[in-house]
Amino acid sequence: xxxxxxxxxxxxxxxxxxKVTTFMKEEADKPEFLRxxxxxxxxxxxxxxxxxxxxxxxxxxxIEENGVKMVIDSYSADYLKGANVxxxxxxxxxxxxxxxxxxxxxxxxxxxxxxx
Numbered sequence: 001x002x003x004x005x006x007x008x009x010x011x012x013x014x015x016x017x018x019k020v021t022t023f024m025k026e027e028a029d030k031p032e033f034l035r036x037x038x039x040x041x042x043x044x045x046x047x048x049x050x051x052x053x054x055x056x057x058x059x060x061x062x063i064e065e066n067g068v069k070m071v072i073d074s075y076s077a078d079y080l081k082g083a084n085v086x087x088x089x090x091x092x093x094x095x096x097x098x099x100x101x102x103x104x105x106x107x108x109x110x111x112x113x114x115x116x
Contacts, residue, residue, distance in 0.1 A: 016087040017066035
């Protein structure tokens with residue numbers, strides 16, 4: 001059985017896209033892109049980061065979904081394949097959450113992870 005649909009590098013839910021768009025409009029410099037990245041650090045070795053950018057860098061991959069243009073550097077792309085950016089609201093608070101199928105272990109605080 002073959003799957004004709006390829007896995008997207010990174011997706012963003014409509015709720016997260018709505019929040020990103022709202023936050024971008026509040027920024028003074030009116031950024032055009034949401035950067036999603038992975039960096040070394042945390043108790044499990046890697047952690048996520050997000051921020052706004054005015055322009056894409058030369059080695060960035062640009063993905064547009066639900067009205068949001070996201071940029072990912074080539075290093076981070078290896079760790080984010082198939083990941084999804086969501087926005088969660090609960091009694092414990094609200095915030096962005098990255099659901100990543102590549103994670104094999106995460107720390108108890110939930111802010112860092114490792115892959116195989």
